Structure formats: structure tokens, C-alpha cells
Amino acid sequence: MLKNEDIVYEDYYIRSILDNTKTIAMIGLSSSWQRPSYFVAKYLLDRGYKVFPVNPREAGKTILNQKVYSSISEINESIDMIDIFRKSSDVDLIIDDVIKAKPSTIWLQIGVVNFNAAKLAKRNNINIVMNKCPKIEYGRLSGELSWAGINSGVFHNKRRIIRPIIN
């Protein structure tokens, strides 16, 4: 049985996903600013990504000035990444809709692992990332995470360009 800590991705794989993504649908984004999902959305918006909140309970309202959708199928624009903030077992309930939206990447947050989803993603030629957070990975690879004394495991002998904050 594969354990969560056995799921590792090469830095170049994560980096290429973050570099080639422009739009992100976030399933399970909370409207409460203390929630981790809100932190992630705020950070990704500040880094220039377009975020589509998906949360049936908040449908029609806005979160961080972005229109909230009740389901992924309602979004008419092209979605590069679908970021999922749901329990691992709940991923099974939404995975068909997620695959139908034809994203380049399906990303499951920290603590979210679903091997069935991973299998389906691969079969449909979609990148899969599990048990990770795009905010932490972006911060880790850009050097920002290191500002908080966190071990990034990244070594540089060249200058890094950090993407500017967009407001």
C-alpha cells in the first residue's frame, strides 16, 4: 500500500505545471478568510492566476471578488488546473465532472489522496498532483517560502526572478 509520504514529484514537473497554468478552478473554496483554501486563493490571485471559485453553498456570490460557481460544468472558460479542497473519498463524487472539463492538471490539496482519480487523470493525459498545495509549491520554488525559515530543499546558483504581486 502506497503511503502519502511516498507520493513525491520532481521539482521540474511541479514547476512546469505552475508555469503553464493561467486559470485555476478551486473546488471547495471557502468564503471565510481564516480557512486554508481562502489563503491559497488569495495568494494565487496575487501571483496573477485567474481563479474560479466552485462552491455550491456560495453560488452566485463572490469570493475575493471572483464569481462563485456551483459546479465545474457551469464554467464556460477554459480551465488549466482544477484544485480540489475536498475529502479524499469525496473526490470520487466529482471526478467525472472534473475529467469532462478537460483541464491540463488535476491538483489534490494536502491530505487529499485518491488513486482512482490519479488513474483516470493519467488515462486522459491530464497531469495529477496529490497531497500538495499550489501555494506552498509556488512559494517553495520561487524562494518565498524560505522567507519564513522553511526548508525548501531547493538550491540555486543563479538569481531567481520572483513573479510580482498583482493588485
Added chain:
Amino acid sequence: MSIPKNNYKFETRTIHAGSAPDPSTGARNTPIYQTTAYTFDSTDHAASLFNLQNFGFIYSRLGNPTVSVLEERMANLENGRAAVACSTGHAAQLLALHPLMEPGDKILASRNLYGGSITQFSHAFKKFGWGVDFVDATNIKNIKKVLNNSHKCIFIESLSNPNGVILDIEKIALIANNAKIPLIVDNTMASPYLVKPFEWGADIITHSLTKFVGGHGNSMGGVVIESGKFDWFQSDKYPSMTKPTESYHGLVFAETFGDFGYSMKIRADSLRDLGSTLSPTNAFYFINGLETLHLRMERHCKNALKVAKFLEAHKKVSWVSYAGLTKNKYYNLAKKYMPKGVGPVFTFGLKDGNEAGKKIISKVKLFSHVANVGDTRSLILHPASTTHNQLSNEQKISAGAGPEVIRLSIGIEHHDDLIQDLRNALTHI
């Protein structure tokens, strides 16, 4: 989240971990960012930093670009998740305990600690309502006997100051683990070059950076490092980690920041409010010091073993407490936990006792009589009248700092000169 793999060897990481060419100037060495504050791009940016939603610098009490290089390097060298640096080793102990302890809680600590730590735990912390039980942790049964629900952590030194007691870290970690409380290891005397406490199951590491990390006796500093593996939610013992934090509008640190939640809590709450910040200039000295840690420790250990062997064979010396000597009772534990050496700090006693001890301190010409360890220079001290002076006679003896004890910290000079200096001084006794 798991800790990223360290693909490079320790010696490479002492030089490269955490640092990179400066993004704006390309400066290759880490600059000293001698600044108190950082500009905000907008009010929204400022608010997102204060709310901890964005990574970035606000005010140097909470974080500084020079200090953060040191923090990441220390976290990396200990194979930990994250680190928070601070003004001294004593500050590191206060910060490490602050998120764990509530009034009425207790620390279960090894009695073989640096005298200053024993005093800090027994007197200063008492005023916060924090209690402490000291045990002889060389026999782990003593820990099991005393441990109860009021204890929020176990605190030990990987290599004790001054008498080089080595504890069975792996077994003590298991006891802490079963009790669902973190094991905190002060790894100052060994440095991450000699021992890696996280590999034996420790959850939190503290250091006085003032010693081997700096290595040159020029700066004071401390650090707290977390393994990222402790599960805060497995019990209701740590409300500061698992319940909403009022001063951050109800943020739950262990949830929002996951496996670096403890470090974020220390930085955003404890360091912010207790104020024991490390200066960027001192951080610069520590970053420089770390780059030669492996070379210095190798030489420190090699010299110390030679000096210890000389003293052991000397007719005026009654005993030498150094785990690198085959007769020492910690020799086997040393082989397990620190196969590369047991550091350069050890104690010895003279047959003629207390007065002879004082005399040798006055007669040495190369060893310096100072209250520090881990310097490039060799140091000599009478702990009973200095570092362990505040303790009772009974405490002094149990901490290995009785009246006849002399402490040495062997430097990286040539060992022949050090031995000659001690040989000469011994002729006066």
C-alpha cells in the same frame, strides 16, 4: 507534505542550503539586510502579510532576509521542516516551549542540562506557572516513573554540558511518542554534524548558535527547528496549535500551516510578542560559521580525543569524563549516536581536588578562562564557581559540576601546543 529530499551531502549543504544569489543585485554571498522595516506594495498587500496570507517581510522583529537564510540552512542541516532563529539559546528554549505550555503545565527534563537551563526552567519559568520535573534520564525507567498527564514535553540534551552524558535518544523519543508529547532535544553541544536528533525520533530541536554553529565566539544566537512530523491534533493537549488563535482573528495554526504550523506559531505569536529577535549581523556571522562547521567539528573532535587521552594517562588526574575514551560508560551510546566524534567539551578531576583545579586555571597560558564553549580557541573553566554557580551543591554534583570538576572546550589549534600547555600547568600542582 513531506520534507523535500536533500540530494546533496551535509558538507555541501553547510555552504549552500538556504542561500542563493541576491535576486536584485546578484550578490553571491548573503548580504546583511540591516533594515527594520519593508515597504508594502499596497494596503491590501500589507493586510495580507499581517494576516499571514502572503509570504513576505513586515518588520525585522518577525523575520529578516539574512536571518531567514540562516533559518533555512539550520532546518536543512537538521533534516527538519522549518526553523525560527532568535537572540540566544535561552530565547530558543523559551520560544520552543511557549506554544506548548499553559499555566499549570510541566516539562519533564533530564537533570543533565547546562546549568543555565536548569536555572531558567526552575526559576524564570515558574513565574509563568510552568513547572519542571528533573530526572536522571540515563535510566529511562526514571522517565516512565515520573511521566504524567501534566507533562507537555520531554526535554534533553543530545550531549550534555559539561560532563558529556549521552542519553538513549531513540528510546526516550519512543516514550514521548507513546505519551503523544514532543521530545525536544538541545543539540548545541553535538551540532548537526555529529548527531541528527530527528533521525532518532525527536520532534523539536533547539540550539545555542553561539557555540559550534558560529564557532568563532563572536555572536549570540539561538534557533528552534521542527521536524514537521508531530501530529498536534492527536490530543487536546496543545490548544495554542489546534484551537483558534485570538490575536490572529481565529486562525488555527496547525491546520492552516500544516507541517510548519509550529514554526509559524512561534514566529507570528511567540517571537512577535516576546521580542527575542536575532540581529541580521549576527545571522551573517552564523551563516559564515556554518560554512566550515564540518571542518571545524572534525578538528575539534580529533584534538579533544588526543587531549583527553593525555589527561587520562597523567598521574595527577583522577578521572576524565569523555565519551570518546573506551573506558567511558557512554562509549557505546556514543558509537551509536555520534560515530564521527563526541565533540570537544569534557570535564576532568584532579587528585588534589578543588584548590588544584583553581591553580591549573591560573597557570595555563594558551587556554582562555571564559564561560563559553565551541570557540576556535581552547577554553578552560571551573563550572562550580561559574556556569553552575546558581545551583545547590547537590544539583552541581548531579549535573556533573562538582567542586573538583574542570571543564575544557578544545579548540582547533595544534593539539601538541594544547597538551604542552596543560602539561606545564600540571607541573605547578
